[in-house]
Structure formats: C-alpha cells, structure tokens
Amino acid sequence: MTDEIDQLLISALMEDSRRSLKALAQLSGLSSPSVAERLRKLEERGVLKAYTVEVDPKHFGYLLEAIVRVRPLPGRLHEVERQIQAIPEFTECDKVTGEDCFIARMCVRSMEQLDGLLDRLNDYAETNTAIVKKSTVKRRLPPMG
Incomplete structure (x- = not known):
C-alpha cells in the first residue's frame, strides 16, 4: 500500500517526471534523502515503473x-x-x-x-x-x- 506522502510524490511525478528530489522534498515536507528512499522503495515494489517524457x-x-x-x-x-x-x-x-x-x-x-x-x-x-x-x-x- 501507499500512504498519502507516496501518493503526493507519485502525483507530482505524473505532472512532471523531471522534478528534482529537492522540489519533491519541499512539496512533501521530507528531506531529499527521505524522498529518495521512498522513491527507491516504490520502484522496488513496482509501483513506479518508469520516468518518461511526453513528446508531441x-x-x-x-x-x-x-x-x-x-x-x-x-x-x-x-x-x-x-x-x-x-x-x-x-x-x-x-x-x-x-x-x-x-x-x-x-x-x-x-x-x-x-x-x-x-x-x-x-x-x-x-x-x-x-x-x-x-x-x-x-x-x-x-x-x-
């Protein structure tokens, strides 16, 4: 399961997959290392599959x-x-x-x-x-x- 902070991070990355750890940390109220650890765990669990760009x-x-x-x-x-x-x-x-x-x-x-x-x-x-x-x-x- 994901908690509210995970969901916030996922939503932020869906809007812009290039958001920096620093920006995600500011948005979530966590430190950059804490955000990096959460993202790593989401990747390991298969919740986050890829970081992409949208091309027209x-x-x-x-x-x-x-x-x-x-x-x-x-x-x-x-x-x-x-x-x-x-x-x-x-x-x-x-x-x-x-x-x-x-x-x-x-x-x-x-x-x-x-x-x-x-x-x-x-x-x-x-x-x-x-x-x-x-x-x-x-x-x-x-x-x-």
Whole structure:
C-alpha cells in the first residue's frame, strides 16, 4: 500500500517526471534523502515503473491520430498481433474482450499513409477507424485513495 506522502510524490511525478528530489522534498515536507528512499522503495515494489517524457508527434510530422478497432478474421489472431507490433505507427494497442480483439492508437502523417498501413492488415482482419479530433482526458491515474 501507499500512504498519502507516496501518493503526493507519485502525483507530482505524473505532472512532471523531471522534478528534482529537492522540489519533491519541499512539496512533501521530507528531506531529499527521505524522498529518495521512498522513491527507491516504490520502484522496488513496482509501483513506479518508469520516468518518461511526453513528446508531441506533430513535431515529427504526424498530424493525425487514429483509434483503430481490429477484428481478426478466423484463425488470424496471432498474425494480426504480429502485424500490429511490426507497424511502428501503432503507438498503443490493447487486446480486449468483445467482437474487436484489439483497440489500437496510431499516429500518421496523412490519410494516405493511414490507408496504406491499414491495407497491410486487410488479409488478416477487418478494421474500423476513427480520427481523434481532441483528447479531452490525457492518460492519467485513477484515484489512489
């Protein structure tokens, strides 16, 4: 379990993973060595898995983001999974229950590129695609308490 101070540190790191130990110490009321020890323990327990940066794909020419529902054809599930993993424009993919076995997110430079990439799945699956207009909720943690 995590206590209120752990949750405060986690929330602060979710907002900015580059926060210094000194800043985290000031925020939590602990010393820098105490914060470092708490973070080490959270890492060891697998609560904190990574410290990351968020990059805007638009700066690399990826102007469109799409959500793709993928329904493999009979007997093609594993091949679909391999194809999705092999296409780097798929930035996330979840295997889900229901008729669509995969729900994926991809970044593309154009509609033409999107069509070409999805054509690679045509022999293995049916797809249904939606273009993301705006992300109203960015990836976030559920309530910790």
